[in-house]
Amino acid sequence: MQIRKDPERNEINALLEFARDLTGKRVLEIGAGYGRLTWRYAAEAGEVVGIDPNPEKIARAQKEMPKALPGRVAMLATTLEEYRRAGQVRQFDVALLSWVL
Numbered sequence: 641m642q643i644r645k646d647p648e649r650n651e652i653n654a655l656l657e658f659a660r661d662l663t664g665k666r667v668l669e670i671g672a673g674y675g676r677l678t679w680r681y682a683a684e685a686g687e688v689v690g691i692d693p694n695p696e697k698i699a700r701a702q703k704e705m706p707k708a709l710p711g712r713v714a715m716l717a718t719t720l721e722e723y724r725r726a727g728q729v730r731q732f733d734v735a736l737l738s739w740v741l
Contacts, residue, residue, distance in 0.1 A: 645676070652680045655738060665733035670720055675701035677738055678713065682706075688713040689732075691723055 646652065655677065656662070664686040672678050672690025674697045682688045683706075692698050695717035702715050716723065 651738075652677065655736065656681065659734050659736065662734065666731070667734045667736060668732040669736045669738075671737060672701065672715060673697045675704060675715065677736075678715075679704075679706055679709070682709050682713050686712070690715045691718050691720065693717065693719045 659667075659681075662681055662684045667681075667685045667688045669678055669688060669690040672692045673694070675690065678688060678690050678701070688709075690698075690701065690713065692701075692715075698715050698717040705713060705715070718726075
């Protein structure tokens, strides 16, 4: 039997209800992991920066990124603290922390 993750789209619908309209917005996703949620909303956003401290997850995300998203989505192996210290934090319209806390 094939495992189906969120076939009713409850998870992504709840995220989008919370975040509202992401059209053209700059999104910072903290704890992006391997992009499981990122790929489900990124086509709407103007730009997405996904960060996660696990380099293996980010490597998988970079490898599995949908073909339409490179250039609009950056997946970085870093923590929020390291990202901030490196001076890379810019202004974002939305910050997402799904399944992180």
